[in-house]
Amino acid sequence: TEDEAKAYFAEMEDFELDGDKLKDVA
Amino acid sequence: MRLSNYEMILPLIGADEKEIDDRALLVNGLYGAFDIVPKRCADFLIKGKFSQVDSSLWEQLARRGHITTKSLEEEIADLELLAHIDRRIIQKSRIDLIIMPTYDCNFRCPYCFERKRLARGETWLAKVMSHEMIQAIFAALDDYRSRGYGLGNCTLYGGEPLMKENLATVREIAENCAQREMKIEVLTNGYDLASFIPIIKEFPFVFVQVPLDGVGKTNDRLRRHKEGKDTYERILNNVDMALEHGIGVNMRINISKENLSSIDELTDDLKRRGFLAKENERRMGQNQRGEFVHYFKATVTPDRNSFLGEGGVARELLESGRSAEYVMEHSCLYGIVARYIRKLFQKDTYVDFSTAICNAERGALLVDPYGLLFPCWESVGDDDMAVGRVDETQGRVLWNFAKAKWRLRTSDRIPACRICPYNFFCKGGCAARAKDVYGDYFREYCGDHKQAFAFAASHIAGKMWQERGEAELSLSLAEPLAHLTRKERYMIMNSKSIPDVFAIVKKAGLLPQI
Numbered sequence: 001t002e003d004e005a006k007a008y009f010a011e012m013e014d015f016e017l018d019g020d021k022l023k024d025v026a
Numbered sequence: 027m028r029l030s031n032y033e034m035i036l037p038l039i040g041a042d043e044k045e046i047d048d049r050a051l052l053v054n055g056l057y058g059a060f061d062i063v064p065k066r067c068a069d070f071l072i073k074g075k076f077s078q079v080d081s082s083l084w085e086q087l088a089r090r091g092h093i094t095t096k097s098l099e100e101e102i103a104d105l106e107l108l109a110h111i112d113r114r115i116i117q118k119s120r121i122d123l124i125i126m127p128t129y130d131c132n133f134r135c136p137y138c139f140e141r142k143r144l145a146r147g148e149t150w151l152a153k154v155m156s157h158e159m160i161q162a163i164f165a166a167l168d169d170y171r172s173r174g175y176g177l178g179n180c181t182l183y184g185g186e187p188l189m190k191e192n193l194a195t196v197r198e199i200a201e202n203c204a205q206r207e208m209k210i211e212v213l214t215n216g217y218d219l220a221s222f223i224p225i226i227k228e229f230p231f232v233f234v235q236v237p238l239d240g241v242g243k244t245n246d247r248l249r250r251h252k253e254g255k256d257t258y259e260r261i262l263n264n265v266d267m268a269l270e271h272g273i274g275v276n277m278r279i280n281i282s283k284e285n286l287s288s289i290d291e292l293t294d295d296l297k298r299r300g301f302l303a304k305e306n307e308r309r310m311g312q313n314q315r316g317e318f319v320h321y322f323k324a325t326v327t328p329d330r331n332s333f334l335g336e337g338g339v340a341r342e343l344l345e346s347g348r349s350a351e352y353v354m355e356h357s358c359l360y361g362i363v364a365r366y367i368r369k370l371f372q373k374d375t376y377v378d379f380s381t382a383i384c385n386a387e388r389g390a391l392l393v394d395p396y397g398l399l400f401p402c403w404e405s406v407g408d409d410d411m412a413v414g415r416v417d418e419t420q421g422r423v424l425w426n427f428a429k430a431k432w433r434l435r436t437s438d439r440i441p442a443c444r445i446c447p448y449n450f451f452c453k454g455g456c457a458a459r460a461k462d463v464y465g466d467y468f469r470e471y472c473g474d475h476k477q478a479f480a481f482a483a484s485h486i487a488g489k490m491w492q493e494r495g496e497a498e499l500s501l502s503l504a505e506p507l508a509h510l511t512r513k514e515r516y517m518i519m520n521s522k523s524i525p526d527v528f529a530i531v532k533k534a535g536l537l538p539q540i
Contacts, residue, residue, distance in 0.1 A: 015174035023176030
């Protein structure tokens with residue numbers, strides 16, 4: 001689907017926040 | 027005004043195991059709102075007689091999302107908004123790693139879900155992850171970190187990750203984790219655990235998980251060494267040695283209809299060997315042993331006649347005279363649900379609104395010794411199921427088409443889950459079990475989640491009511507969501523800027539723990 005194709009490209013995106021500060025929430 | 031589509035009305039069970047006659051528990055699964063109300067109020071709600079609900083209670087129930095003027099479509103829009111926030115910000119913030127140093131194993135358990143890998147031959151099975159592949163995996167993680175991602179934990183998995191001939195490989199992986207401040211967990215059969223104690227003490231291992239299937243010969247028959255050697259005594263001696271060295275051990279006891287007697291026999295043997303008494307002493311600060319946790323889990327066996335299910339395990343524990351509290355501590359699924367409900371009742375966080383049940387959907391890197399990437403622990407060894415690979419020459423991750431499918435196997439998209447009140451508590455359930463039941467990884471798997479949730483919520487809320495008389499037990503997402511403007515909702519769903527979305531979410535107070 002279009003959403004699935006978008007999700008594929010999202011795998012390659014940079015994360016524009018500080019993941020180290022957020023990772024404990026995840 | 028109507029009852030929310032995500033509403034559950036449950037009985038309250040007191041400490042004496044009897045239903046509390048004059049109260050009921052309302053749970054809104056979409057907003058994570060738990061509220062105790064007079065029983066007659068619950069009856070009015072069930073019958074749709076909203077005008078007969080007391081005015082102040084009406085306001086409370088509306089504010090917290092139990093009763094609503096929203097249409098079903100508007101409630102689903104809230105679900106999609108929350109799932110989108112999780113997918114764009116929370117899930118994206120972290121990369122976890124699961125490494126299989128080898129497919130090989132010194133056991134040949136009859137119910138092993140990886141048995142199919144044995145058909146690929148000894149040479150394929152015996153491959154141990156190379157130095158070059160380990161370097162490439164951690165180079166790929168460094169690339170993720172350089173692009174803003176946080177690094178989560180590393181789990182060692184197999185095959186059997188702790189075979190003594192693989193000491194150097196495990197050490198190299200542990201060194202790389204330590205350099206990046208990644209904590210390590212390991213799932214092992216425990217047979218060679220003693221050889222690894224120095225490495226486990228040296229590096230940031232948080233726990234070791236060791237399964238058992240019974241006492242003595244029962245265990246030796248089900249957790250079968252490939253050369254026919256006995257396993258039980260050696261595993262328990264290794265676990266005791268690890269605990270003495272301050273290493274935490276989770277002992278999982280697999281239960282099916284085939285080994286029901288193991289519940290009592292193993293508990294008795296753990297007592298006889300002093301495991302339980304020493305754990306009590308540790309909790310009181312009287313020794314320096316590692317934490318010892320033991321729990322019972324339904325064996326995932328291909329023999330459907332033998333499969334008990336998590337509800338079956340809980341029922342067996344209760345019928346053997348154990349208390350509800352014991353079940354909520356020592357049954358695998360019931361324990362997970364109970365601990366989570368207790369956390370929500372501390373009122374310092376909203377319900378976890380991720381719609382992804384596990385690492386398969388959340389994007390962890392599960393790497394086999396050949397560098398292939400798999401979505402699910404149970405799909406390893408089947409190359410058709412690979413979602414990509416680690417490029418050994420470039421030190422980066424390459425994905426194929428299947429990756430996109432797995433990322434969206436989430437409970438905001440599975441049709442049966444979208445309107446289910448248990449959405450945020452079961453999150454679509456285990457994909458591998460859905461494959462067992464429906465032949466399709468991308469269906470829902472409810473399992474015994476509903477029973478576990480009802481049991482734990484009724485007991486924990488009932489006890490709290492008796493002890494504190496408190497009616498509003500948790501935070502509700504309905505409140506911060508109500509403050510979002512239409513423009514903010516639009517921006518969350520459509521903005522390409524993660525910082526912009528994060529700013530809106532933070533201002534709305536949806537992530538109080540940050």
